[in-house]
Structures are given as structure tokens and as C-alpha cells.
Amino acid sequence: MTSLILTPSSPEGNxxxxxxxxxxxxxGVFKGYVHPATLNAQNxxxxxxxxxxxxxxxxxxxxxxxxxxxxxxxxVDKDDVLGLFxxxxxxxxxxILELRKHVRTLYxxxxxxxxxxxxxxKSYIPAGLYLREIYVSTGTSGDQPILGxxxxxxxx
Amino acid sequence: xxxxVNGQEVEPSKKVKLYRVITPSRSKKILEDPEELQKLxxxxxxxxxxx
Numbered sequence: 338m339t340s341l342i343l344t345p346s347s348p349e350g351n352x353x354x355x356x357x358x359x360x361x362x363x364x365g366v367f368k369g370y371v372h373p374a375t376l377n378a379q380n381x382x383x384x385x386x387x388x389x390x391x392x393x394x395x396x397x398x399x400x401x402x403x404x405x406x407x408x409x410x411x412x413v414d415k416d417d418v419l420g421l422f423x424x425x426x427x428x429x430x431x432x433i434l435e436l437r438k439h440v441r442t443l444y445x446x447x448x449x450x451x452x453x454x455x456x457x458x459k460s461y462i463p464a465g466l467y468l469r470e471i472y473v474s475t476g477t478s479g480d481q482p483i484l485g486x487x488x489x490x491x492x493x
Numbered sequence: 494x495x496x497x498v499n500g501q502e503v504e505p506s507k508k509v510k511l512y513r514v515i516t517p518s519r520s521k522k523i524l525e526d527p528e529e530l531q532k533l534x535x536x537x538x539x540x541x542x543x544x
Contacts, residue, residue, distance in 0.1 A: 378495035
């Protein structure tokens with residue numbers, strides 16, 4: 338079991354060992370969400386970004402998981418913010434353009450699970466895009482799975 | 494398997510389509526650099542089969 342890393346770090350994601358001599362951003366933000374998931378379903382939650390951010394790290398915790406459940410994190414364009422829908426024949430309001438997948442098939446053990454993830458480099462995400470959290474539940478009975486997600490980012 | 498989007502079950506006929514059409518390295522560039530996004534659009538205009 339691990340915990341979120343709270344060490345000061347630069348916008349590039351590098352640890353700052355001498356905060357008195359290195360610029361320390363003042364707009365660092367931790368943001369979290371809790372989502373009860375539906376059993377035996379692909380659960381999706383979209384968190385819209387109101388401001389552009391540099392995504393640095395994240396983490397999650399899970400309760401009541403079934404062996405075989407997994408989570409994913411993607412960056413998607415739902416509202417044609419980048420203006421690419423027409424090029425790919427996509428329909429605004431119906432289709433989703435998945436731009437990045439930061440976490441792929443992160444399998445959870447049965448029961449409870451916690452982890453933190455540091456990205457190798459900062460990841461710039463323009464305002465208007467969405468952080469898409471996915472929890473695939475394979476269980477058919479028992480308590481409802483719960484997914485907690487948190488992010489560390491800098492607002493631009 | 495059911496599909497639940499933001500807490501609401503979605504009919505399979507209305508399943509949200511997922512498109513992953515841009516490589517991860519290209520994706521990072523187009524998000525960070527508007528010129529790279531314009532370059533991608535120019536390429537798509539000349540290569541419509543990419544869609």
C-alpha cells in the first residue's frame with residue numbers, strides 16, 4: 338500500500354530538494370472524487386477541466402473490488418475543443434475522441450486497494466477537455482465497489 | 494456487461510464511441526503546441542483515409 342507523494346516538485350514533476358533556491362509553484366492543487374460503481378458494468382465518469390492544467394500525479398483507492406476489476410484514466414475531447422471531430426467524422430454530443438490514456442487496465446485485487454502514480458513528465462491538458470475515469474466491475478454480487486480518485490496538478 | 498456513464502446506465506444502442514486515433518507521443522505534442530495541432534489538421538486534410 339502506498340500513499341500520495343506530497344514532496345514539493347517542479348512543474349516538470351521533478352522533486353525539489355532545496356525549496357529555498359528553486360522556484361516553487363503556488364498554484365498546486367489536489368483534487369479528489371469518490372464514485373460508487375455499478376456491479377458487473379463498465380463505469381465511466383468524466384471530470385471537465387474548467388482551466389488548463391499540468392497534470393503531475395494521481396492516485397486511487399478501491400473498496401469492495403472483485404478479482405478481475407480494473408481501472409483506467411484517459412483524457413478525452415467530448416465537445417470538439419480541439420476542432421478535430423470533422424476530420425475524423427465524429428459527431429459532437431455523441432462521439433468521444435480519446436486523446437491520451439494515462440492508466441491502462443490497472444487491475445485491482447479483491448477487496449481494498451490503494452496506489453499512487455507519478456507521471457514521468459508534466460502533462461498539459463487544455464481547458465474544456467475531460468479526465469475520464471473508468472472502473473470495470475466484473476463482480477455480480479456483493480457490496481457495491483467504490484472508486485476514489487485524486488489528482489495532483491498545477492493550474493495554468 | 495452494462496455501460497454506466499456518470500451514474501446513468503446507457504443503452505447499448507447509445508453506447509459512447511471511443512476513438513483513439515492519435516499516438517501517445519503525438520497526443521502530447523498537439524495538446525501542448527497549437528502549431529502541432531494545426532500540422533495534424535493539415536495532414537488530415539490531405540489524407541482523408543486517416544479518418
